[in-house]
Amino acid sequence: MLRRPFFWIIALVVAAFVVSPLIGNDVQLRESLALAAVYITLASNLNLMLGYAGYINFGSIVFFGLGGYICVWLVDAHHWPLAASLLATGIGVSALSLVFGFGILRLRGPFFALSTIGIVEGVQAFVENFQPWGGSSGIYISPEVFAPLGGPGPALWVIYFLFVAVMAASLYLSYGIKISKFGLGLLAIGQNEDAAAILGVPTPRYKALCYSASAFLPAIAGGLYFFKAAFIQPSDAFDLTLSTEAIVICMLGGQGTVTGVALGAYLYEELRGYLLISSTFSNFQLVIAGALLLVIVLFFPSGLMGFIYDRFPRLQKVLE
Amino acid sequence: MTALLELDRVSKRFGGLLAVNNLSFAMREGEILGLIGPNGAGKSTLFNLINGVFTPNSGRIVFNGVDITGERPFMVARHGIARTHQIVQPLTNMTVLENCAVGACFGRENLPLHRATAAAREAATVVGLDDRLHALALNLTIAGKKRLELARALAAQPKLLLLDEVLAGLNPTEIEHMIAVIRRIRDSGVTILIIEHLMQAIMSLSDRIVVLNYGEKLAEGAPAEVARDPQVIEAYLGDPKLAAELEGKDEGSAAHG
Amino acid sequence: MFGIIASIIDGVLVGLVYGLAAMGLTLIWGVMDVINLTHGTMIVAGMMALYLISGALGVSPYFTLPPILIGGFFVGVALYWVAVHRMMGRPPLMSLLSTFSVNLILVGLGTAVWGTALFNVEVSLPGLTIDRYTFPGPHILAAVLAAVIASLLYAFLHYTRLGKALRAVANNREAAELVGIPTTRVLAIAVGCGVALAGVSGMLIGTLFPFTILSGDGYQLKSFVVTVLGGFGNPVGALMGGVALGLLEGAVTPFVPVSWTLVIEFVLFVLVLIAFPGGVFARRGTL
Numbered sequence: 015m016l017r018r019p020f021f022w023i024i025a026l027v028v029a030a031f032v033v034s035p036l037i038g039n040d041v042q043l044r045e046s047l048a049l050a051a052v053y054i055t056l057a058s059n060l061n062l063m064l065g066y067a068g069y070i071n072f073g074s075i076v077f078f079g080l081g082g083y084i085c086v087w088l089v090d091a092h093h094w095p096l097a098a099s100l101l102a103t104g105i106g107v108s109a110l111s112l113v114f115g116f117g118i119l120r121l122r123g124p125f126f127a128l129s130t131i132g133i134v135e136g137v138q139a140f141v142e143n144f145q146p147w148g149g150s151s152g153i154y155i156s157p158e159v160f161a162p163l164g165g166p167g168p169a170l171w172v173i174y175f176l177f178v179a180v181m182a183a184s185l186y187l188s189y190g191i192k193i194s195k196f197g198l199g200l201l202a203i204g205q206n207e208d209a210a211a212i213l214g215v216p217t218p219r220y221k222a223l224c225y226s227a228s229a230f231l232p233a234i235a236g237g238l239y240f241f242k243a244a245f246i247q248p249s250d251a252f253d254l255t256l257s258t259e260a261i262v263i264c265m266l267g268g269q270g271t272v273t274g275v276a277l278g279a280y281l282y283e284e285l286r287g288y289l290l291i292s293s294t295f296s297n298f299q300l301v302i303a304g305a306l307l308l309v310i311v312l313f314f315p316s317g318l319m320g321f322i323y324d325r326f327p328r329l330q331k332v333l334e
Numbered sequence: 335m336t337a338l339l340e341l342d343r344v345s346k347r348f349g350g351l352l353a354v355n356n357l358s359f360a361m362r363e364g365e366i367l368g369l370i371g372p373n374g375a376g377k378s379t380l381f382n383l384i385n386g387v388f389t390p391n392s393g394r395i396v397f398n399g400v401d402i403t404g405e406r407p408f409m410v411a412r413h414g415i416a417r418t419h420q421i422v423q424p425l426t427n428m429t430v431l432e433n434c435a436v437g438a439c440f441g442r443e444n445l446p447l448h449r450a451t452a453a454a455r456e457a458a459t460v461v462g463l464d465d466r467l468h469a470l471a472l473n474l475t476i477a478g479k480k481r482l483e484l485a486r487a488l489a490a491q492p493k494l495l496l497l498d499e500v501l502a503g504l505n506p507t508e509i510e511h512m513i514a515v516i517r518r519i520r521d522s523g524v525t526i527l528i529i530e531h532l533m534q535a536i537m538s539l540s541d542r543i544v545v546l547n548y549g550e551k552l553a554e555g556a557p558a559e560v561a562r563d564p565q566v567i568e569a570y571l572g573d574p575k576l577a578a579e580l581e582g583k584d585e586g587s588a589a590h591g
Numbered sequence: 592m593f594g595i596i597a598s599i600i601d602g603v604l605v606g607l608v609y610g611l612a613a614m615g616l617t618l619i620w621g622v623m624d625v626i627n628l629t630h631g632t633m634i635v636a637g638m639m640a641l642y643l644i645s646g647a648l649g650v651s652p653y654f655t656l657p658p659i660l661i662g663g664f665f666v667g668v669a670l671y672w673v674a675v676h677r678m679m680g681r682p683p684l685m686s687l688l689s690t691f692s693v694n695l696i697l698v699g700l701g702t703a704v705w706g707t708a709l710f711n712v713e714v715s716l717p718g719l720t721i722d723r724y725t726f727p728g729p730h731i732l733a734a735v736l737a738a739v740i741a742s743l744l745y746a747f748l749h750y751t752r753l754g755k756a757l758r759a760v761a762n763n764r765e766a767a768e769l770v771g772i773p774t775t776r777v778l779a780i781a782v783g784c785g786v787a788l789a790g791v792s793g794m795l796i797g798t799l800f801p802f803t804i805l806s807g808d809g810y811q812l813k814s815f816v817v818t819v820l821g822g823f824g825n826p827v828g829a830l831m832g833g834v835a836l837g838l839l840e841g842a843v844t845p846f847v848p849v850s851w852t853l854v855i856e857f858v859l860f861v862l863v864l865i866a867f868p869g870g871v872f873a874r875r876g877t878l
Contacts, residue, residue, distance in 0.1 A: 070684055072691075117861055124626045124687050125864050128815060132857035139854045195439050195447045202436045205425035212385060212423075214411030214440030214490060258695065265688065298703060304695025311689045312677050 019332050020189060020272075027276065028182040032175065041170075046287065048174050051181040053279040055235045056256065057263040058184040058272070062228040064261065065270030066197060067221060068204030069123070073130035074260055076114075076137050077229040078236035079251030080107050083147055085237025086246050090155045091146075095162060096241065100176075100234050107233035108226045115225040119218065122207075131254070138252040152247025159241075173242045180238065184231045189272050191227070192334055200224055204270070255300065259286075262307045268319030272334040277318055336399070338363040338525050339384070339494055344393030346376075346383055346549075353379040355549040356393070361494075366516075366526045368540030368557070370533075372569060376549040377529045378420055381496050384527075385417050386410040398493065414442035416487035417496035420529075422479045424471035431467040433482055434458050434489040441490020450489075457489035461515055477508045484512075488519065495519065497528040501535055513539060537561065545569070597724040599841035604726065604734035606837015608795045610830035611737040612810060613817035614744060615788030621824020622761040622781040624683060625675055628690040631811025632697045633786050637663065637793025638802045639701075642710050652714055652798050656736065659794045660787050667786025671779040679778070701804040711801040733795040740791060741830050744784070748826065757781055761824060809853055816860045819867075 031051065035044035056078065063069045081103045088099040118129040142150040163169035191197040199220050202210035211217045240246040259282065267278025289299055310317060323330050337360035346354040354376045361367050369377050382388045384395055386407040395403045397413055405413075416437070425433050434454030438445050445453060458464050461481040466474070471482060480500055487495055497516070501509050513535055520526055530536035536543070537557040545552040545560055547569045553560050560566055612634060619627045627633075640659050645652045674693045678686035716728030748754040759767040760777045768774045796802070796810065813836060821832030836856070844852060 068682075068684065070687065117865065121861070121864055122868070123684055127684070127687060128626075129857075129861050129864075132812070132860065136854045136857055139850055142850070193447075195450070198432070198436055198439060198447065201428065201432075202425050205427060206423055208387075208407075209419075209423040209425065210436070210440075211407040212387070212411060212417065213437050213486065214408050214444075215436065216408050216440075261688075298699060301696050301699030301703070304692045304697075304699060307692035307695065308674065308689060311685055311692060312674075315681075315685065 018193075020334050021186075023333070024182070024185045024189065024272075028178060028185070031178045031181070035174070044171075044174050046283070048177050050280055050283045051177040052235055052239060053259070053263060053283050054181050054276050055177075055184045056232050056260040057267070057275045057279045058181075058188045059228040059230075059232050060257070060260045061188055061264050061269060061272075061275050062191065062200070062224050064264050065275070066191070066200040066204055067224050068207075069221070069225075070127040070261065071130045071225075071228070071257070072127050072261070073132075073134035073254065073257055074228070074232065075252055075254055075257035076130075076134045077107050077111065077232040078239070078256065079134075079141075079248075080110065080137065081233030081236030082240030082246050082251050083141065083153075084233075086153050086155060086240050087147060089159050089241060090153055096159075099241075100237050103237040104230045104234045108230045111226045111229035112222060115222045119221045119225060134252050134254060134257075138248050141251070142248045148247070150248055152245060152250075155241070155244040157244065159244075170242070173238055176238055177235070180231055180235050185272060185276060187227070187231065188275070189334055192272065196220065196223070201270070258300075259303060262303050262310075264317075265307060265310045265315075266317055268317030271317075271319040274317050274319035281318075337361060337396075338398060339527070340394075340396040341380075341384075342394040342396065344380075344383060344390045344395060346379055346388055347391050353549050354383065354390070357546075357549070357551055358393075359544050359551065359554060361525060361527060363493075363525050364520070364523065365541045366520055366528060366539055368536040368543045369527060369529045369546065370531075370536060370543060371546035371552070374548075375546040377546055378498060379549075380546070381417055381498055381527075381529070384410075384496060385415055408440070411441055411490065412444065414491075414493035415496065416441060416490045416492035416494070418480075418483040418487050418498055418500050420498045420502065422476075422483045424474070424479050424482055426472040427470060429468050429470055430458055430463050430474070430482055430485070431455065433471055433486050437486040437489035438491070441492060443491050453491065454485075454489045457485045460488060460518065461485045462511065476503050477505075480504065480512070484515070488524075492524060494525045494527065497526060497530075499529055499531065501530055501532050509535065593722060593724065595842065595845060597721075597726070598845055599838055601726055601730060602837040602839070602841020602844075603834050604730045604837070605799065605840070606834040607734040607737040607741075607830065608792055608799070608833070609810075609813050609817055609836055610821075610833020611741055611795070612789055612792035613814040613821065613829040613833055614741060614826045615785040615792065616814045617818045617821065617824055617826060617829045618744075618788065619782055619785035620818065621826075622757055623675070623679065623764075623778050625678070625686045625782075626683075626690070627670075627782070627785060628687060628811075629670065629674075629694040629697060629786075630789050630814055631807030631809075632694050632701070633663065633666070633789035633807075634793035634796065634810045634814075635701070635802065635804060635807040636666070636697075637790035638710070638797035638806070639705075639804075640790065641794040641797040642712055645712065652712055652794075653732070653736075655794055656791060659790045660740075663787035663790030664783040666790070667783035668779045670786060671782035675778070675782060676775070698804065698807070705804050707803050707805060709801050709803055710797075712797050714798045727799075729798045733799055737792070737795060738830075740788070741826070744788070744826060753777075753780065757784075812853060812856060812860070816856050816863075819860055819863050 031047055035047060056074065060071060060074045063071045084106050085099045085103040088094040088102060089096060114133055118126055121129055141147055147153060157166065160166045160169040163172045199215040202215050203217055203220060207217060263278040263282045264275055266282060268274030289302060314321060339361040341358055344354055344357045371377055383390050386405050389404040394401055397415060400413060402410055402413060425436065431454055434457050435450045438450035438453035439447065458467055461484050463481050463485055474482060484500060501512055504512060516539060528536060528539065540557055542555065543557050543560040544554045545566050552569055553563045553566050616627060616630050619625055637659050641652055641655050644655045644658065670693065674689040675686060678689050714729045716732060718725040718728045719731060748758055756772045756777050759772055760774050764774055817829055817832035817836050820835055821828030840852065843855065
């Protein structure tokens with residue numbers, strides 16, 4: 015992998031994320047890049063199911079939300095250090111996703127997609143009634159937890175670099191899978207699952223692995239996100255908006271590509287930022303997302319990267 | 335003789351329709367067995383039973399000494415059985431090379447990716463697709479797609495290859511080419527079970543023929559024998575009195591010496 | 592004891608309306624293999640139309656049924672041309688995304704205009720009292736209307752030329768085209784009917800329960816459960832499935848807090864699909 019140019023392209027992007035806010039201690043840039051990193055993380059991992067295996071996960075937020083809850087709970091109620099909590103979160107949510115997957119991965123296409131929504135609703139209903147996690151009021155973290163990180167100020171920087179690390183891991187994970195045998199099997203499943211099975215691709219195992227892998231990093235990102243917010247409640251943790259936006263980003267950038275998703279996430283985040291500031295459009299976030307998705311699905315199903323590869327076919331050899 | 339593939343009283347029912355009825359036959363390693371019969375006789379269903387897409391209602395399927403009845407398709411592929419489809423099933427947005435690589439990676443040899451690419455290239459060369467390795471499957475002609483289907487199955491280095499009407503839709507030149515390819519595949523040690531409607535082709539390719547009709551085995555034997563079998567002729571021509579007539583004619587000519 | 596039976600009977604009444612809603616979903620599904628993810632929102636549109644029209648004109652809520660039926664039909668045809676037409680022939684997940692995106696737009700617009708306000712339509716209708724239990728008049732009338740409309744749909748599908756054309760296209764689109772059926776027009780009409788049914792069932796539900804713009808999700812899930820129980824593309828099955836769901840709800844709601852009803856229905860949805868991948872009474876390719 016180190017010999018391929020794309021590996022270094024990703025490294026360059028990650029370096030840019032690390033270095034740019036450090037120049038001039040630009041806190042505003044840092045926050046905006048942090049959000050971009052979250053979007054890239056969510057979209058890249060969603061892409062494993064959507065772009066590679068061809069399964070739409072409408073409810074990918076459940077990994078993010080559960081990750082948030084587990085991390086916050088470990089840090090607050092059990093006083094675990096952040097690093098250990100994040101690791102446990104990732105492993106825990108991945109393991110839990112295998113349990114969900116066992117039930118819903120045997121469902122095909124649209125039914126799988128619909129049941130992912132049901133999982134979010136089910137988990138949200140459960141958490142709202144689960145007192146150890148604060149029920150519907152949620153959990154507040156006391157500010158002392160930021161002390162080991164050097165206090166609230168420096169903590170934000172540490173958290174930012176952790177976001178970037180998770181984003182880097184997501185990009186390398188989706189790239190690494192794409193050029194591996196596992197990735198080839200997933201792509202075959204995405205093209206024609208029955209033919210893939212006849213060719214010998216072990217479809218149940220691969221789908222389960224993919225689904226579980228797509229849960230790990232978003233869970234950690236969720237843990238970081240809500241740790242930083244110092245507060246988590248069910249309506250925020252399981253808001254389907256974020257997973258919907260991840261789908262739009264994947265389709266916008268070009269499902270199944272690593273570059274496209276990162277590009278799409280960045281563009282979408284800029285668009286969204288602009289919309290939220292403009293008073294005319296702030297209520298219309300979902301409408302714009304919907305309209306964008308509709309246009310892409312109707313006229314540009316291969317997204318941005320499809321458009322770029324049409325114009326510059328040589329780029330396909332370098333980018334993924 | 336130990337059979338490579340053995341079907342023992344296999345039956346498959348779909349609701350009220352008995353698609354395959356108490357079918358038994360065996361295949362030797364290295365032979366080409368032709369499967370013929372009118373449309374709807376159960377030939378493709380039989381393929382689906384062998385490679386695990388359907389599970390038989392009764393009976394056993396034994397491959398290389400292992401009972402594979404009811405195993406899932408991807409497990410059957412691991413045993414070393416590959417197939418092509420009557421209606422081609424390319425992985426449309428992947429290249430020829432990638433399609434074949436899937437076959438090589440997940441077939442009998444279960445190769446790692448870099449070795450699989452080499453095996454894929456070889457398989458593509460055997461069928462004559464080596465000049466289009468990086469073409470997308472969806473851009474191939476129907477003949478190209480048929481070759482891809484075959485190459486992909488070959489890349490898995492199977493012991494048994496199931497060919498389902500691989501000649502349908504090809505022009506005479508393409509057919510000749512494909513027949514030569516099939517012979518070469520057999521010569522390399524692969525056992526072949528082939529469904530075909532092109533009588534001349536299948537008769538000349540096959541060592542033995544099995545005739546199916548309404549899911550049952552109507553006849554089995556060398557191509558020449560089967561072609562003369564009155565019941566086979568009747569099944570194809572549809573006239574119930576024809577068999578008796580032909581049998582009478584045969585006896586008559588035998589009596590006259 | 593009779594309390595539970597009364598609850599179940601009431602559930603069956605409401606279930607007939609659920610069945611009607613599900614018929615809209617399953618019709619589109621059966622004819623063109625498209626899952627209409629705007630279904631829930633169309634139900635809400637029917638509810639809102641009920642509220643706005645009856646409020647503006649000051650007439651009995653039930654007079655809104657014909658305009659909603661007709662209006663819903665045209666909305667459905669528009670939906671076909673915007674989101675579904677170009678998806679014919681593409682992988683089914685694409686039509687899922689296209690209807691999903693239209694739904695986002697509609698819900699976004701709806702919440703922008705009306706927020707999450709609760710709406711209630713006052714319907715005064717004498718109920719039927721047996722022993723200590725009163726079956727609310729609106730429930731009975733809604734059930735009757737749902738049954739009538741369902742019968743009309745059945746008659747349409749089986750005794751009119753257009754209905755038969757719809758069933759032909761559901762069975763085999765290419766063959767239907769070859770015998771001269773204008774498939775595009777039929778597909779548009781099918782979506783029109785599907786949305787009309789969703790709208791009307793929304794109107795009927797609006798006479799029974801209060802609602803918000805976001806209520807669509809819950810009713811959409813119920814429609815999916817019913818469709819899965821009744822078999823895809825099977826309108827009669829949808830009605831029966833609706834009754835079954837209503838029955839289940841009637842039996843369960845006295846004992847379980849309301850917020851868990853949807854979760855139970857979702858679990859049912861997944862379990863039934865795992866056991867019967869084509870739905871319980873699957874008859875693929877027929878209507």
